[in-house]
Amino acid sequence: MEIKVCIGSACHLKGSYDVIKKLQAYITKHQLDQTVTLKSSFCLGKCSDAVSIQVDTDDVISMTPENVENFMNQLVKKVK
Template identity: 35%
Template sequence: MITVEVCIGVDCHFKGAYKVVSALEKLVKQNNFTDKVIIKGGFCLGNCTKAVSVTINKEEVYSVQPENVDKFFKEHIQSRIELCSL
């Protein structure tokens, strides 16, 4: 199971955290990964200048935006699922 936490602190909120969460939830459903990925809100990671901050199984990724969430999903989530399926 992959746990994705999207920071919903003030800076991340203003930079589109809720749009990122919505887009990730949509991508998880579209790819039938609902049994493999949990998307949830998280606390501030302290890198507010690089918002939106995201953790994937405790690994931090920064500057995730609504405009690049598809790329983020493919590189950081879909690729992990594909590796686990081998």
């Protein structure tokens, strides 16, 4: 699974770096390095929903650093 985090200017301003840090911390903590690849991406086209992320080819969704843990818990449940 690949998670792309937008680092375009709108998302950057809204904290994409923090989202990436939180995702990375989650992946490390839960030993998901083999399952989840984290990538940064240029504008995903949903700047008004920044920070935008995309899992594989799913819809682009809006993420905040505070929501990362919850989101990843749900995602991991789906994968297992």
